[in-house]
Amino acid sequence: MSEKLVPRSEDFNEWYNSLVLRADLADYGPVRGTMIVKPYGWALWENIQQGLDRRFKATGHLNAGFPMFIPESFIKREAKHVEGFSPELAIVTHAGGQELEEPLVVRPTSETIIGHSFARWVQSYRDLPILINLWNSVVRWELRTKLFLRTSEFYWQEGHTAHATAEEAAFETRQMLDVYTDFAVNDAAIPVIPGEKSEVERFAGADRTFTLEAMMGDRRALQSATSHNLGQNFARAFDIKYLDTSNELQYCWTTSWGLSTRFIGAIIMVHGDDQGLVMPPRLAPYQTVIVPIYRKDGEKGEVLAAVERIRQSLTAAGVRVKVDDRDNLSPGYKFNDWELRGVPTRIEIGPRDVANHSVALARRDIPGRDGKQFVSQDGLAQTVQDLLAQIHHGMHAKALAFREAHTYEPADYDSFKEVVQDGFARVWWAGDNADEQRVKEETKATIRCFPLDTPAGRGKCFYTGRETDRLAIFARAY
Amino acid sequence: MSEKLVPRSEDFNEWYNSLVLRADLADYGPVRGTMIVKPYGWALWENIQQGLDRRFKATGHLNAGFPMFIPESFIKREAKHVEGFSPELAIVTHAGGQELEEPLVVRPTSETIIGHSFARWVQSYRDLPILINLWNSVVRWELRTKLFLRTSEFYWQEGHTAHATAEEAAFETRQMLDVYTDFAVNDAAIPVIPGEKSEVERFAGADRTFTLEAMMGDRRALQSATSHNLGQNFARAFDIKYLDTSNELQYCWTTSWGLSTRFIGAIIMVHGDDQGLVMPPRLAPYQTVIVPIYRKDGEKGEVLAAVERIRQSLTAAGVRVKVDDRDNLSPGYKFNDWELRGVPTRIEIGPRDVANHSVALARRDIPGRDGKQFVSQDGLAQTVQDLLAQIHHGMHAKALAFREAHTYEPADYDSFKEVVQDGFARVWWAGDNADEQRVKEETKATIRCFPLDTPAGRGKCFYTGRETDRLAIFARAY
Numbered sequence: 001m002s003e004k005l006v007p008r009s010e011d012f013n014e015w016y017n018s019l020v021l022r023a024d025l026a027d028y029g030p031v032r033g034t035m036i037v038k039p040y041g042w043a044l045w046e047n048i049q050q051g052l053d054r055r056f057k058a059t060g061h062l063n064a065g066f067p068m069f070i071p072e073s074f075i076k077r078e079a080k081h082v083e084g085f086s087p088e089l090a091i092v093t094h095a096g097g098q099e100l101e102e103p104l105v106v107r108p109t110s111e112t113i114i115g116h117s118f119a120r121w122v123q124s125y126r127d128l129p130i131l132i133n134l135w136n137s138v139v140r141w142e143l144r145t146k147l148f149l150r151t152s153e154f155y156w157q158e159g160h161t162a163h164a165t166a167e168e169a170a171f172e173t174r175q176m177l178d179v180y181t182d183f184a185v186n187d188a189a190i191p192v193i194p195g196e197k198s199e200v201e202r203f204a205g206a207d208r209t210f211t212l213e214a215m216m217g218d219r220r221a222l223q224s225a226t227s228h229n230l231g232q233n234f235a236r237a238f239d240i241k242y243l244d245t246s247n248e249l250q251y252c253w254t255t256s257w258g259l260s261t262r263f264i265g266a267i268i269m270v271h272g273d274d275q276g277l278v279m280p281p282r283l284a285p286y287q288t289v290i291v292p293i294y295r296k297d298g299e300k301g302e303v304l305a306a307v308e309r310i311r312q313s314l315t316a317a318g319v320r321v322k323v324d325d326r327d328n329l330s331p332g333y334k335f336n337d338w339e340l341r342g343v344p345t346r347i348e349i350g351p352r353d354v355a356n357h358s359v360a361l362a363r364r365d366i367p368g369r370d371g372k373q374f375v376s377q378d379g380l381a382q383t384v385q386d387l388l389a390q391i392h393h394g395m396h397a398k399a400l401a402f403r404e405a406h407t408y409e410p411a412d413y414d415s416f417k418e419v420v421q422d423g424f425a426r427v428w429w430a431g432d433n434a435d436e437q438r439v440k441e442e443t444k445a446t447i448r449c450f451p452l453d454t455p456a457g458r459g460k461c462f463y464t465g466r467e468t469d470r471l472a473i474f475a476r477a478y
Numbered sequence: 479m480s481e482k483l484v485p486r487s488e489d490f491n492e493w494y495n496s497l498v499l500r501a502d503l504a505d506y507g508p509v510r511g512t513m514i515v516k517p518y519g520w521a522l523w524e525n526i527q528q529g530l531d532r533r534f535k536a537t538g539h540l541n542a543g544f545p546m547f548i549p550e551s552f553i554k555r556e557a558k559h560v561e562g563f564s565p566e567l568a569i570v571t572h573a574g575g576q577e578l579e580e581p582l583v584v585r586p587t588s589e590t591i592i593g594h595s596f597a598r599w600v601q602s603y604r605d606l607p608i609l610i611n612l613w614n615s616v617v618r619w620e621l622r623t624k625l626f627l628r629t630s631e632f633y634w635q636e637g638h639t640a641h642a643t644a645e646e647a648a649f650e651t652r653q654m655l656d657v658y659t660d661f662a663v664n665d666a667a668i669p670v671i672p673g674e675k676s677e678v679e680r681f682a683g684a685d686r687t688f689t690l691e692a693m694m695g696d697r698r699a700l701q702s703a704t705s706h707n708l709g710q711n712f713a714r715a716f717d718i719k720y721l722d723t724s725n726e727l728q729y730c731w732t733t734s735w736g737l738s739t740r741f742i743g744a745i746i747m748v749h750g751d752d753q754g755l756v757m758p759p760r761l762a763p764y765q766t767v768i769v770p771i772y773r774k775d776g777e778k779g780e781v782l783a784a785v786e787r788i789r790q791s792l793t794a795a796g797v798r799v800k801v802d803d804r805d806n807l808s809p810g811y812k813f814n815d816w817e818l819r820g821v822p823t824r825i826e827i828g829p830r831d832v833a834n835h836s837v838a839l840a841r842r843d844i845p846g847r848d849g850k851q852f853v854s855q856d857g858l859a860q861t862v863q864d865l866l867a868q869i870h871h872g873m874h875a876k877a878l879a880f881r882e883a884h885t886y887e888p889a890d891y892d893s894f895k896e897v898v899q900d901g902f903a904r905v906w907w908a909g910d911n912a913d914e915q916r917v918k919e920e921t922k923a924t925i926r927c928f929p930l931d932t933p934a935g936r937g938k939c940f941y942t943g944r945e946t947d948r949l950a951i952f953a954r955a956y
Binding site: 027029030031034035036037038039041042043045046062063064065066067068069070071074086087088089090091092093094095096097103104106113116117120126132136137139141142143152153155328 | 505507508509512513514515516517519520521523524540541542543544545546547548549552564565566567568569570571572573574575581582584591594595598604610614615617619620621630631633806
């Protein structure tokens with residue numbers, strides 16, 4: 001803790017890696033590619049889980065538990081799926097002291113085993129829709145670990161649904177994208193661009209893939225959640241059929257959608273600053289930290305009594321409170337520590353505050369004197385809650401202004417090449433897959449999405465020069 | 479659903495297996511030994527998780543996430559641990575298209591990887607205690623699946639703690655046993671016997687293992703939770719050391735404790751009856767099911783309006799409600815269906831009830847007319863909550879009376895052999911490990927535990943004839 005954090009502006013990558021470790025969010029596991037999520041990081045993940053789970057249940061989804069082991073043959077039944085996932089699989093070949101007859105895949109995602117089950121569960125239209133979600137971890141082999149962003153095992157939720165009609169599946173796919181958008185904006189204070197992926201970037205086995213794209217602090221994009229319309233691809237591969245109202249056998253239409261611990265990476269990279277993390281108030285493990293300040297032994301008793309009284313009133317009001325009563329550390333050290341860990345607000349109480357019936361209340365998003373005020377202990381819980389709401393909106397506005405300041409509309413490929421190194425390029429696009437691939441090779445930028453919110457109209461493609469009504473966001477991405 | 483369930487008294491094993499499937503709790507996975515937990519079973523598990531998680535946090539524990547892959551060499555570092563778990567391991571030998579240099583074990587439990595991490599996390603006495611818990615799944619290879627009771631992958635929580643002193647570790651081990659006891663009795667209505675395991679039955683690597691033992695409906699025992707005092711065994715194997723206040727390097731003392739989806743098996747087998755499941759009210763996914771009853775179309779509107787009003791008032795009062803408005807099924811079919819699925823209370827509303835401002839309220843634990851009453855719609859939420867509390871206490875009392883009626887105190891081995899086929903034998907025990915092994919071979923009964931709540935005094939061992947102050951519970955067990 002004595003060492004200063006590398007400033008974000010100086011070396012974003014190094015800032016990120018050391019911050020994750022020093023803020024005690026996560027650590028490297030002993031097996032290359034794996035991650036240990038430490039209690040502070042896991043508490044953040046639990047709050048993410050709760051925010052999503054509430055929304056999933058409100059839209060009629062139920063949770064379930066599926067096995068992590070999938071027969072290798074399942075993966076091969078959907079042609080694009082096997083092509084997409086084969087290089088990343090971890091394989092169990094031995095178990096119970098014997099070599100297995102059929103090797104097992106540790107799930108990279110569960111569409112195949114879900115398909116196998118749905119085929120058994122569905123007989124008639126009365127069994128539809130099936131709306132389930134799994135909270136679990138999946139494995140996609142990686143050797144170049146970047147905590148939260150690229151680990152061979154990661155935590156996520158994967159929703160899986162089956163429907164009687166194409167319309168219902170299309171509705172579900174978009175509904176879940178809306179759920180993620182609502183969560184990102186209102187819980188994580190992250191502005192996102194909902195859009196559709198290009199064919200090149202589509203999920204292996206989907207008809208259409210929708211995504212949320214967010215701009216990180218280094219102006220690169222991060223795909224923050226995806227929602228896939230799987231059409232009848234998995235229904236055909238796994239024989240998921242139902243008898244319709246006319247007693248005719250029909251294939252189902254399925255969807256899947258997910259958000260992972262990558263999202264923690266987005267929270268860090270969107271909101272963090274040179275001092276460390278800045279936790280969005282609604283997801284923060286601790287929303288306020290109370291630091292007692294005293295010198296003489298006589299002061300300690302009255303200060304700690306006030307701290308305890310305030311802790312209780314805040315907790316009763318539903319504020320998540322941490323009291324830092326470590327007696328071997330100075331207040332200044334604690335301030336830095338909790339700033340690094342991004343706690344949205346800090347309450348300082350010393351003998352003078354006790355006498356004045358006040359506290360010093362500091363906000364993390366505005367460091368230093370400007371973010372600090374002295375407020376009454378009366379109604380403190382409400383004061384803190386109002387401040388948390390203000391911080392949430394301020395963080396969202398700041399991130400949105402940052403994204404807009406770094407979103408460009410280059411008219412030709414030369415200016416595209418330049419601006420896309422500094423942010424998002426919002427451009428008309430009439431190229432094909434090969435064009436997309438060439439742009440990627442030459443600029444490292446990819447189509448993040450075709451935004452759903454696109455003005456009517458047409459324009460000239462910056463690359464092909466052709467007229468088109470399709471607008472794309474290009475960016476370098478994580 | 480048309481087929482009747484095999485009565486519990488006729489074939490307990492068949493009753494259990496078919497009930498789990500028909501109540502939609504779980505299904506067999508495609509890989510032998512694996513289990514799919516369906517939404518109704520998962521909702522029960524979520525309620526179990528919440529009941530435990532609240533208690534873990536109240537006793538100062540934080541959750542974390544650890545990798546499922548453990549280097550094979552880790553497992554070998556604690557001699558008894560490797561001996562205990564080796565035969566059950568699933569091994570990943572290939573990943574990312576290549577053979578791995580060191581095979582990976584899919585965790586059977588996490589003491590070793592936790593030990594590796596604790597050694598890195600702990601430097602001084604100020605870093606202690608570490609109190610963490612993991613919610614995850616583990617793999618112990620099994621081919622003879624019995625859903626919830628014996629599956630190669632199962633869900634559980636595993637708590638892991640490190641302490642500065644032996645006393646603190648001993649306190650923690652017993653505290654967590656108390657937490658489990660409180661949960662079993664007050665949330666699951668399951669009477670349990672807290673006790674210590676014999677050396678033979680101890681966890682592989684523990685100094686002492688404590689357990690909760692419960693009697694199932696077939697009078698066999700089920701180990702429902704365990705808490706292990708690991709002494710310094712894992713601290714020595716993984717070098718978990720701290721500098722004490724005198725600046726001397728000391729080994730830590732560690733514990734671990736767990737409760738798994740096996741506990742769902744206990745809920746089924748303790749409370750279930752010939753009609754199916756009987757869910758303990760505090761864990762039941764649905765605490766009440768509302769069945770609307772109508773014949774003419776004119777009746778439907780007013781009945782469904784009353785149902786919706788009641789649903790809202792119960793939900794607002796915190797009751798978990800399911801409305802069964804399926805219009806292709808008769809009320810009688812629905813009654814049987816929800817009885818099979820064990821919903822603690824049922825509310826029936828027909829046109830006459832609407833006119834009388836009443837409902838029929840039935841309790842699952844007393845099937846038929848005796849358990850049904852007509853009550854006012856005024857104050858219905860309170861009426862239902864009172865009834866749920868009554869059902870909870872009734873279920874616990876019934877299970878306790880059943881256990882006591884099948885607990886025997888045989889004085890010699892001959893009577894022991896007889897009674898232990900019909901329940902628990904509570905006996906003085908002065909035998910050694912070899913004696914214990916012989917009793918097991920001859921009777922299939924094992925020492926479930928030495929109960930903590932043992933009267934002072936001495937008695938004659940039924941097997942060796944020697945005087946002893948040690949009392950044991952023997953039983954056949956799952």
